[in-house]
Amino acid sequence: MKLQTFTNLNYILVSAFIYAIVAVSFYLAVEHVIYDEVDTRLLVEKSDFENFVDRHGYSETSFYFVEDKLDVNPASAPSPVVFTDTILQHRYDARSVPFRQVSFDKEIGGKLYRVSIRKSLIESNHLLSVITIVMLVVLCAGLSLLNWFQQRSSKRLWKPFYDALSKAQEFNIHHGDKLTLPPQKIYEFNELNSALNKMTEKIIGDYQNLKEFTENASHEIQTPLALINSRVEGLIQDSSISGKHVRWIQDIHESALRLSKLNQALLLLAKIDNGQYQAAEAVDLNKVLHKHLDKMEELFSLRSIQVSIDKNEPFNAMINPSLADILVSNLLNNAVKHNLRNSGFIAISVAKNKLTVVNTGLPLTVEPSKLFERFQKQNASTGSLGLGLAIVKKICEISQLGLQYHYDDGLHTISVTKSVVAATDEYLTSTYNISIQ
Amino acid sequence: MKVLIIEDERILAEGITNHLVKEGFLCEVVHSYADAIPKIHLYQYDCIIIDINLPDGIGFDLIKALKTARSTAGIIVISARNAVEDKIKSLDLGSDDYLTKPFHLPELNARIKSIMRRRNYGGANEIEFEEIRINYNARKVFVYSSEVALSKKEYDLLMYFLANKDIALTKASMAEHLWGENADMVDSFDVLYSHVKNLRKKLTEKGARDYIQTIYGIGYKFSKN
Numbered sequence: 086m087k088l089q090t091f092t093n094l095n096y097i098l099v100s101a102f103i104y105a106i107v108a109v110s111f112y113l114a115v116e117h118v119i120y121d122e123v124d125t126r127l128l129v130e131k132s133d134f135e136n137f138v139d140r141h142g143y144s145e146t147s148f149y150f151v152e153d154k155l156d157v158n159p160a161s162a163p164s165p166v167v168f169t170d171t172i173l174q175h176r177y178d179a180r181s182v183p184f185r186q187v188s189f190d191k192e193i194g195g196k197l198y199r200v201s202i203r204k205s206l207i208e209s210n211h212l213l214s215v216i217t218i219v220m221l222v223v224l225c226a227g228l229s230l231l232n233w234f235q236q237r238s239s240k241r242l243w244k245p246f247y248d249a250l251s252k253a254q255e256f257n258i259h260h261g262d263k264l265t266l267p268p269q270k271i272y273e274f275n276e277l278n279s280a281l282n283k284m285t286e287k288i289i290g291d292y293q294n295l296k297e298f299t300e301n302a303s304h305e306i307q308t309p310l311a312l313i314n315s316r317v318e319g320l321i322q323d324s325s326i327s328g329k330h331v332r333w334i335q336d337i338h339e340s341a342l343r344l345s346k347l348n349q350a351l352l353l354l355a356k357i358d359n360g361q362y363q364a365a366e367a368v369d370l371n372k373v374l375h376k377h378l379d380k381m382e383e384l385f386s387l388r389s390i391q392v393s394i395d396k397n398e399p400f401n402a403m404i405n406p407s408l409a410d411i412l413v414s415n416l417l418n419n420a421v422k423h424n425l426r427n428s429g430f431i432a433i434s435v436a437k438n439k440l441t442v443v444n445t446g447l448p449l450t451v452e453p454s455k456l457f458e459r460f461q462k463q464n465a466s467t468g469s470l471g472l473g474l475a476i477v478k479k480i481c482e483i484s485q486l487g488l489q490y491h492y493d494d495g496l497h498t499i500s501v502t503k504s505v506v507a508a509t510d511e512y513l514t515s516t517y518n519i520s521i522q
Numbered sequence: 523m524k525v526l527i528i529e530d531e532r533i534l535a536e537g538i539t540n541h542l543v544k545e546g547f548l549c550e551v552v553h554s555y556a557d558a559i560p561k562i563h564l565y566q567y568d569c570i571i572i573d574i575n576l577p578d579g580i581g582f583d584l585i586k587a588l589k590t591a592r593s594t595a596g597i598i599v600i601s602a603r604n605a606v607e608d609k610i611k612s613l614d615l616g617s618d619d620y621l622t623k624p625f626h627l628p629e630l631n632a633r634i635k636s637i638m639r640r641r642n643y644g645g646a647n648e649i650e651f652e653e654i655r656i657n658y659n660a661r662k663v664f665v666y667s668s669e670v671a672l673s674k675k676e677y678d679l680l681m682y683f684l685a686n687k688d689i690a691l692t693k694a695s696m697a698e699h700l701w702g703e704n705a706d707m708v709d710s711f712d713v714l715y716s717h718v719k720n721l722r723k724k725l726t727e728k729g730a731r732d733y734i735q736t737i738y739g740i741g742y743k744f745s746k747n
Contacts, residue, residue, distance in 0.1 A: 304602040304603060305602075307602040307622075307623045307624060308534070308602050308623060310623070311531070311623040311625065312531060312533045312537070313624075314624045314625075315534055315537030315624075315627055316537060318537070318626060318627045318695075319537055319541070321692065321740055322544075322689060322690055331740060332739050334740075335740055338692060338694070339694070341624070342694050345624050383675070383713050383716075383717075384710075387712055387713050387716055388712075407606060
């Protein structure tokens with residue numbers, strides 16, 4: 086619910102409630118005033134009646150013109166003066182007419198009478214209803230007008246807020262642009278805007294620092310590694326070193342190389358994360374694939390892996406060309422690395438929207454859901470860094486490609502699809518879909 | 523052959539120098555941009571090795587300076603920056619090659635020699651090693667004047683061996699030479715092994731001596747002895 090809708094609704098509810106109370110109390114007040122007036126007049130008429138009776142005595146006829154409005158009955162015991170509402174039949178038609186009456190005792194000719202003087206309330210009631218209706222109409226109009234005005238003014242009032250909100254939603258850390266929201270007349274919005282401006286500036290700055298740090302740290306690591314390698318290579322040339330030490334040196338050498346590869350792979354992931362590979366262009370993944378297949382031919386034959394291509398259509402994806410290279414090469418390397426020692430095969434199919442690599446291999450030892458995470462290794466003893474598929478996933482993520490893994494009866498299937506949501510029907514049962522936004 | 527090494531890491535510079543001196547290069551080393559400037563203006567070198575990140579300047583400016591001075595020296599950039607842009611930039615500026623740290627010293631050696639060959643250093647287009655003769659313009663290999671049919675990788679391997687005679691070559695450096703920086707290809711050592719085996723077989727079949735020595739646990743050495 087929008088803030089404006091909420092406040093408007095609140096405003097309408099509260100004002101309706103208040104107006105209802107106002108209306109009721111106004112009605113009661115007017116009614117009270119009318120009764121007060123009628124009662125005063127009845128008392129005046131009572132005095133008039135008493136004066137008249139005292140001066141002229143009482144006879145039925147003398148009060149004929151006020152028939153129905155005067156009732157004189159003999160009374161047995163004295164009772165106090167009371168005002169009551171009553172309804173009487175109209176003289177000429179059958180209408181019931183509301184009356185106000187005052188009843189009092191009066192001695193006429195030594196005998197006690199109960200006298201009631203009445204006044205029709207019909208005009209007063211009419212007046213009351215007219216007043217009430219007019220009041221209701223005016224109040225309703227006022228309420229609507231106020232509400233309309235309030236809506237308009239709050240829309241104008243909140244505009245800077247909604248502007249800031251939409252700008253904040255569009256804010257993308259990778260673009261490196263901080264928010265520049267204009268100053269506002271209203272203090273709170275002005276504060277909000279300047280806070281957002283400062284905050285995004287700081288975020289961008291920190292992010293920039295972090296990126297630089299990651300890259301610098303990685304470069305700084307490369308230099309000592311280069312030193313280690315150059316020294317170790319020097320040692321290797323030294324023929325005076327004995328067999329055992331040669332092995333140690335070799336271990337140092339390999340570890341240093343591995344460290345450097347690891348560092349490079351992590352740096353690549355960091356760079357992709359930092360959006361340094363955002364320049365995408367249309368790349369035919371099929372072409373990239375064939376380039377790599379040619380390169381790896383000797384490897385396939387050495388490992389006696391049969392490679393078959395079932396479908397061979399162009400697959401144009403919007404992707405950074407360097408990343409496309411890495412993506413395909415990692416997929417193929419993965420298919421070779423985890424293939425069977427002998428008699429394995431790799432089946433590749435490239436359709437318009439989908440690249441699938443199927444390879445034979447032992448069942449997974451890691452959970453399928455973790456397959457694409459960093460440092461998840463199928464076999465700890467292989468020289469694998471455990472980053473290949475993590476890089477594949479990262480590349481798919483930033484290139485808006487879908488990525489699926491599926492294992493069935495000794496066959497590992499990894500598919501890269503063009504649309505992120507394209508679920509592959511044939512694998513619905515046991516496919517692990519990695520949700521990529 | 524004179525080589526100038528511009529590298530601020532003294533140990534690395536020393537390692538490079540030691541290696542290249544063994545190969546018969548005449549090496550001079552400077553550790554800063556300021557020291558490099560007079561050197562490149564005063565003397566002629568056949569090859570200059572430039573580190574991009576120097577404490578007091580950037581190596582790209584040295585390449586520019588060399589090009590303005592119409593230097594004919596071959597330029598190899600070494601850098602810890604693996605960024606593609608840096609590589610492209612240094613090649614655009616006119617350097618002949620680019621190596622990312624950490625690199626293998628035999629690789630650097632092979633690259634220098636390759637540049638020298640491309641510049642036709644010494645006027646020849648053939649390398650001879652005992653009974654083996656290589657015409658590197660035609661990419662043909664002869665043993666006692668009969669041609670040996672080598673695959674591309676075998677040829678590259680032989681060239682790498684010849685660029686690094688009498689040097690123990692690690693398998694890692696050889697694999698990287700053959701398959702480039704993304705040589706983390708699985709089992710590249712197995713493939714390497716089969717290439718070495720084939721090369722050895724093809725050369726000896728034509729009557730060449732077996733110069734490829736296996737160094738246990740490390741790799742190979744191409745040597746007369």
